[in-house]
Amino acid sequence: MLQALQGIKVLDLSMYLPGPLCSQILADFGAEVIKIEEINGEWGRWVEPLLGRQSARFYSVNRNKKSVGLNLKTEKGREVFIKLLEKTDVLIEQFRPGVMKKLGLDYDELKKINKGLIHCAITGYGYSGPFKYIAGHDLNYLSIAGITGLTGSSDEPSMSAVQMADIGGGSLYSVIAILMALRAREVTGEGQFCDISMTDGAISLLSYTLGEWSGKGELPDRGSEMLTGGYACYNIYKTRDNKFISLGAIEDKFWRNFCIRIDRPAYIQLQWIKEQQKGMIDDIKALFIDKTREEWLEIFGDLDICLTPVLTLEEMAKHPHVKGREMLINLPNYQDSGQDLFLAGIPIKLSSTPGEIKVQFPEVGQHTTAILLEAGYNETEIGKLKEQGIIN
Numbered sequence: 001m002l003q004a005l006q007g008i009k010v011l012d013l014s015m016y017l018p019g020p021l022c023s024q025i026l027a028d029f030g031a032e033v034i035k036i037e038e039i040n041g042e043w044g045r046w047v048e049p050l051l052g053r054q055s056a057r058f059y060s061v062n063r064n065k066k067s068v069g070l071n072l073k074t075e076k077g078r079e080v081f082i083k084l085l086e087k088t089d090v091l092i093e094q095f096r097p098g099v100m101k102k103l104g105l106d107y108d109e110l111k112k113i114n115k116g117l118i119h120c121a122i123t124g125y126g127y128s129g130p131f132k133y134i135a136g137h138d139l140n141y142l143s144i145a146g147i148t149g150l151t152g153s154s155d156e157p158s159m160s161a162v163q164m165a166d167i168g169g170g171s172l173y174s175v176i177a178i179l180m181a182l183r184a185r186e187v188t189g190e191g192q193f194c195d196i197s198m199t200d201g202a203i204s205l206l207s208y209t210l211g212e213w214s215g216k217g218e219l220p221d222r223g224s225e226m227l228t229g230g231y232a233c234y235n236i237y238k239t240r241d242n243k244f245i246s247l248g249a250i251e252d253k254f255w256r257n258f259c260i261r262i263d264r265p266a267y268i269q270l271q272w273i274k275e276q277q278k279g280m281i282d283d284i285k286a287l288f289i290d291k292t293r294e295e296w297l298e299i300f301g302d303l304d305i306c307l308t309p310v311l312t313l314e315e316m317a318k319h320p321h322v323k324g325r326e327m328l329i330n331l332p333n334y335q336d337s338g339q340d341l342f343l344a345g346i347p348i349k350l351s352s353t354p355g356e357i358k359v360q361f362p363e364v365g366q367h368t369t370a371i372l373l374e375a376g377y378n379e380t381e382i383g384k385l386k387e388q389g390i391i392n
Contacts, residue, residue, distance in 0.1 A: 003030025004353040008182070011084060012065070013093035015042040017138075017163060018124055018170025018198065020061040023092055025175050027064035028346050028355035031090075034371060035067045036081065039392045041364035050334030054361075059334075059341055064358050068372075069365030069392025072103060076390045081105065083375050085114055089180055089191075094122040094170075097132050107193040116193040122170050126197030138198070141165035145202035150209065155222035169201020170192040226250075232269055233258075233328035236310060243293035248306035258305050262287060286336065317342065331359065365392030 008031040012023040015037070027033040035042070044062075047055040068084075082105075086089065091110070095102060098104045099261040100121070108118045124141055125131035131144075142148045142165050152158030177194040185191055208227075212220055224230035233249045249255040252271070259267045262284070270276040288296065293309055300307050311319060317328050327345040334341035346355040368391050372382050385391045 001352050001356075003356065004350060006030035007085060008032070010090040010092060011036055011081075011088050012093070013095075014122065015094075016044040016047070016057070017061065017166040019092050019094045020044065021171040022120070022174040022178075023065065024061050024063060025171070025253070026178070027346075028253045028291055028357060029350075029353070030356075032085070034367070035062070035065050035362060036070050036072070036084075037364065039069045039071055039365070040388065041069070043174060045364070046157065050056055051341055056341065057257070059361055060343060060362055063343065064356075064357045064360060065367055066367035066371065067362035068368045070368075071390050072105075072125075076385065076388065076391055078104060080372070080377075080385065080391065082110075083377075084371065085110060085117065088114065088117060088373070089182070090118045092174065092178075092363040096135075097121075097123060106329065110212040111191065115190050116185055118175050118178055118185065118194065119191070120178050120181075120194040120196060121195045122198065124197065125199050127195045130373075133301050136199075138163040138166045140200040141202050141289055146198050147202055148227065150220060150222050152222060153229070154221065157222065164205065165198040165202040166271070167173065169198040170196060173201045173204075220274050230274075231272075231277050232267070232284055235281060235284075235290045237288040239288055239293040239296060240290060241292040241294075244310035245288060245293060245296055246310050248308075249276070250306070254300055254305040257303050258300075258307070261300060261303060285307065290386055313342075329357065332357060368392060 005026055008035045010023055010026055012033055012187070013036050014020055014023070018197050020035075023031075023033045023035075029236070045058045047057055049056050050058060070080055072081060079096045096359055107117075107121075110119060121127065123132070124136040125134060125144075136144075139148065139159060142160060145165065146160070148157050150157075151160060153216055166233060174196045177196055181192050181194055209220060212225065220228070220280075221230070222228065227234060229235055233255045235246065235247055237245050237247065241247060247258065249258045252261060255271050256268050261267055264280075264283070267280055270280060291299070297307075297309060301306065309315075316322055317330065322328055325345070327347065329343040329345060331341040331343070333339070343357070343359070346357060372385075372391070373379075377385075382391070
């Protein structure tokens, strides 16, 4: 079956998030993704927790790929890389600005070799601005973006359970940039440099919040705005069995039906009155704590009011909707580890060129010989490179 990115070749120099997830998405849709990693394997292979011989996190973002072990710190290693790059469509890397230039592999040099190359550089703060050389992780990017300061209760900020800057600002925006650059290349015949900053991406996720700030003329208060826990109609309520129910009854009809079902018709008119929220929230909390989560779900079962259970990962994995959408793959007792390997499914459903998950994960340098033969090296040359520690 034809896939959307069939025929596109990608070299991925990145490790861990966000680059590997970006290239995995491309691989799911048919791109040939070649991991260029250190001779002994990328750091992400050995990060705890291990599942069998390798990191469970490595498996989560490296399916459908090939691996070449290559020492880029040597002149011959860089020569091999450049040879591979001649027939490459996309290069993904996530070094800090300046690293690729030190290696003699920055975009200005690479485009001389391959004018159609799309070079996607994923960094924390981008290739411009005073923070461009500063180290960081997801928490730092979200903090600079203003997201951490808005997350949590009114008492103090909280960390996000999902790496929003890494994944949203890095992985997903990189995929978008690459696809747009591929489309532009069809018109111009030339590639381009994609400067993807995880902090930039995180800030762009604040679109609705920025609109709220602009409209009200005052800074939003953490934990007390419409979508952050300050209103009874959009909140999380604890049940008797220490589980939780989420309510998203923003629309009038949903809130009205909710209030009638809990026998609080007076609350219908109070939905958007700020001064009344604490009293309503406290009352509804006291109400919900009297029954279990399943009892409440049964009570509201016939109402379509944006009310759902707050699921654990284990519950999510068993949920019929998640199964129906094929959004979680379970490989029991993976590699005889005694543990199951859970992988996210493909969130993009295309009718004519769908993605495909091949549950295959490359060993370090597994495809080096085949890929170098394809690039024009012969068996003798490859043997010498292996002897010299240039390739694996």
